[in-house]
Amino acid sequence: MAVNLLPPDPAALHVVPGVRIGVSQAGIRKAGRTDLTLFLFDAGTQVAGVFTRNRFCAAPVQVCREHLGPAQCGPVRALVVNTGCANAGTGAPGLLAARQSCAAVAALVGVPAQEVLPFSTGVILEPLAVDKLVGGLPAALADARANAWADAAVAIMTTDTVPKAASARIVIDGVPVTVTGIAKGAGMIRPNMATMLGFIATDAPVDAAVLAQLAREVADASFNCITVDGDTSTNDSLIVAATGRAALAVISAVASPQAQLLRQALTAVALELAQAIVRDGEGATKFITVAVQGAKTRDEARLVAYAVAHSPLVKTAFFASDPNLGRILAAVGYAGIEDLDVGGVDLYLDEVHVATLGGRHPQYQEADGKRVMAKPEIGVRIVLGRGDAHATVWTCDLSHEYVSINADYRS
Template identity: 60%
Template sequence: MAVGLGPLPTLHPVPGFELGIASAGIKRPGRKDVVVMRCAEGSTVAGVFTLNAFCAAPVILSKKRVLGPVRYFLTNTGNANAGTGEPGLAAAERTCARLAELAGVDATEVLPFSTGVIGEPLPVEKIEAALGDALADLAEGNWAAAATGIMTTDTLPKGASRQFVHDGVTVTVTGISKGAGMIKPNMATMLGYIATDAKVAQGVLQDLLRDAANKSFNRITIDGDTSTNDCCMLVATGQAALPEVTQASGELFAALKQAVLEVSMEVAQAIVRDGEGATKFVTVQVNGGGTYQECLDVAYAVAHSPLIKTALFASDPNWGRILAAVGRAGVPQLDVSKIDVFLGDVCIASKGGRAATYTEDQGAAVMAREEIGIRIELGRGGCSETIWTTDLSHEYVKINAEYRT
């Protein structure tokens, strides 16, 4: 049911970054559900992580280890290893130690990631048994297989890739993500992995990822639930024959920043397009805010309203629900007489009420589309924010009602 999401594009291999996939049968026999990623020695790694206080055991470990050195990522699906207390932490450490033993590195050089059902013990033995196969499968060209291997309720794998040339050298940025439900990343369920062969100092890489995540992964929402397991990682392998990027300036940095942002944006929006039960891809744009935060407050009030989301599913231009959400967003001293609201290019409300030129047929024509834009002009200042969301369908309820069965 993914909206406007087709087969994976070409995912260019990143020199110095390999991926291997194997089956542990965590939820289903034969399912490829363990992915190992290997970073070339000397790579720099950056990460952004969920702000959920009940963050999963693998998140706790990865946050401690991300400053490196880092050589391996270990991802399992089918079990989140969240809400599992000290035993969960011990289980994550044990799987990392086993992978480290097999790979001949220190256990602190392995970062774990898990996604799936919360509150169930991690099936350590099953994961350990699959590690040899995953290591044997390591290859730079395995991005597409890895994108499938990290899926849970996703219906399609998600990935993006960019290349640019600097001083005659081709630089590659490739990334994959997973996520379809329990999606409202607050970092910085959602996992994202992006790699480049540029050489980047760790501090610059961390700022680059944080900025890209704030414009992409932190601007999507499906159901308003922030997962216990959200992580996004950016790896710079340093294999491209170019000088190290040591500061956030210059032509190479600018080109790299643009490529990382484009990849992040594409895989983040793919998560929304593949939202659980989604039939609509919705862009909510808020302009004219006094601050960026009040723009976000209004955008999320609209995007998280069950009444608006169900109207979107029904293709019902019930514009009063949008006004109600804007009004309760908590913006101080909001002057409704200055607010205009648009569905697509159709002005549906102006100066506190129905727009004089608006007709129900105009609104219905916009709402019948698979991709819908809601634009709100606050008339308070010069700030703008955009987020992406979905409708709320019968299928979303069904998927989550039956999630553990």
């Protein structure tokens, strides 16, 4: 059951000029549900990608990297996305299947295969039924339209219980600019991306190098700040497309005011999508914000935040609404800061001051901790007392249902 997360309102998802999307039932996953999505971009669209750091990355990730080149940004006319099969751990046949997918889309819409990017999500170590994918493309193309973002959000789901989409409009130099995106993910989620697919588009005109930098910064501020279970997937991908249809001068400098405004809008949409993934974490009943302050560096703050957010003992305590908060201090202690002075660490649960000076706060009462732990949304704040750096990570609890979902996933 997702934590305070509702399906997106299709009417609230703004059309991005220069983008059309179609979906179809290809039979790759299960009969009776859409499992194939086709994004079509107008000529001149620039696309930047950020991908998994898992060395066992899936075939579509490898092909995406090849097509985008060293800068991981370039002209792209189409994306093809399937659910039901990750096409990971599939060796040379998997690469061939990913390339055949691109070739089939290219032939169908009349663009170079190099300008098509493939994406897959589902079970690892299974061959992709590329014949079914190719067979579903004509229906997806026939369905392509500008207002299909909500349909696409449903079509890319796997173990998600709620489709995930977000949208924003801003004004740059007096010109309206749109940002809309969708994402999928509920399990195998941890920083450096996860079993997560994210597709965000804007009509702003953006230089390729600037777009690549913005995509990295947006990923780092959103999708790289979430964790459900600590597993880094083989397929995670974030795509940011800029169609250039807005009547603006090309944004050609990362430090420009125009780029800063666009970054804010892209990050806002990406953060809403990333937090939706955590809220819909497999079996999640609690949404938890872990904020670490007073660190020497941001990396140090993230190290501590992830130690807490990944801890099965911490996560199961949250599921049980059990204020066994020494588990949080233990995670802080083993995070890897060798010279940490535990006497300078303060721990807060929402507004409740739990620990200080190396031990329990004198005024802390377990009843206060239990009251906070019973909430569906909880804040953990850790003050290290070492500097001014900070970081925030979003996570969820670990429930019986998580085990059931992943035990039964292939049945």
